[in-house]
Amino acid sequence: xxxxxxxxxxxxxxxxxxxxxxxxxxxxxxxxxxxxxxxxxxxxxxxxxxxxxxxxxxxxxxxxxxxxxxxxxxxxxxxxxxxxxxxxxxxxxxxxxxxxxxxxxxxxxxxxxxxxxxxxxxxxxxxxxxxxxxxxxxxxxxxxxxxxxxxxxxxxxxxxxxxxxxxxxxxxxxxxxxxxxxxxxxxxxxxxxxxxxxxxxxxx
Numbered sequence: 296x297x298x299x300x301x302x303x304x305x306x307x308x309x310x311x312x313x314x315x316x317x318x319x320x321x322x323x324x325x326x327x328x329x330x331x332x333x334x335x336x337x338x339x340x341x342x343x344x345x346x347x348x349x350x351x352x353x354x355x356x357x358x359x360x361x362x363x364x365x366x367x368x369x370x371x372x373x374x375x376x377x378x379x380x381x382x383x384x385x386x387x388x389x390x391x392x393x394x395x396x397x398x399x400x401x402x403x404x405x406x407x408x409x410x411x412x413x414x415x416x417x418x419x420x421x422x423x424x425x426x427x428x429x430x431x432x433x434x435x436x437x438x439x440x441x442x443x444x445x446x447x448x449x450x451x452x453x454x455x456x457x458x459x460x461x462x463x464x465x466x467x468x469x470x471x472x473x474x475x476x477x478x479x480x481x482x483x484x485x486x487x488x489x490x491x492x493x494x495x496x497x498x499x
Contacts, residue, residue: 297347302361304332304342306394309363313393314346319356327359363394366484391484406432407488408439408463408479413496418468423498426466429479429491436460436481436488443467447476447493471498 300314309332316327330346350357408429418424427441438459445452458465469475474497481488 296351296353297349298357298359300346300348300359300361302344304344304363306363306365308365309394310366311364312344313362313364314348315360315362316348317358317360319358324360329364332363365392405436405481405483405486405488406434408432408481408491411477411479411491411494413475413477413494415469415496415498417471417499421471422468423471424466424468425475425477425496425498426464427477427479427494428464431461431463431481433481433488435483437483438481439465440480440482440487441465442478442480442490443469444476445474447495449476449478469498473498 302312304312311332312330314327314330315324317324327348328346330344348357348359409432411427411429413425413427415423415425431439438457439462441456441458442449443452443454443456444450456465456467465479474495477494477496479491
């Protein structure tokens with residue numbers, strides 16, 4: 296047995312539809328499915344979409360709601376140990392917007408990391424290893440963006456790396472006898488924090 300859902304796609308730039316389900320009257324919603332949009336192949340918006348929720352022999356009465364999301368940014372996974380030091384799943388931060396337009400449970404703010412500090416040790420005659428540590432002050436981040444530059448204004452030689460949530464240390468190999476400046480921010484699918492303090496590290 297299945298419940299057949301249909302809805303009209305009124306969006307012209309969605310990347311997916313999120314279907315939520317609740318036992319009638321409970322007020323407790325959970326994500327049932329995320330369906331990728333076919334707008335790139337079938338054109339934008341104004342079409343009818345369908346989904347079958349297979350409920351088997353359940354005797355519960357269900358309520359459903361659907362909203363659209365649009366993921367902005369480069370979602371490619373750039374990790375490749377042969378070419379870089381980005382951890383698996385790493386890449387550029389993305390931003391996910393949805394059509395709900397507020398309401399519901401307030402989302403806690405994404406708080407900036409603090410106490411960023413760095414140290415460096417010699418790795419070999421050509422390179423040194425910089426290790427960063429910081430305090431994770433956010434309860435809802437999906438990852439951290441680490442930014443490195445040659446100047447404290449972050450305008451020269453800027454390099455970015457991302458790591459997963461709840462991580463408070465990061466290491467990378469860099470050139471010797473060079474001063475690098477680092478800062479870190481926490482991000483979610485829809486928000487990002489302010490930058491942490493700047494940590495300056497001179498490699499031996």
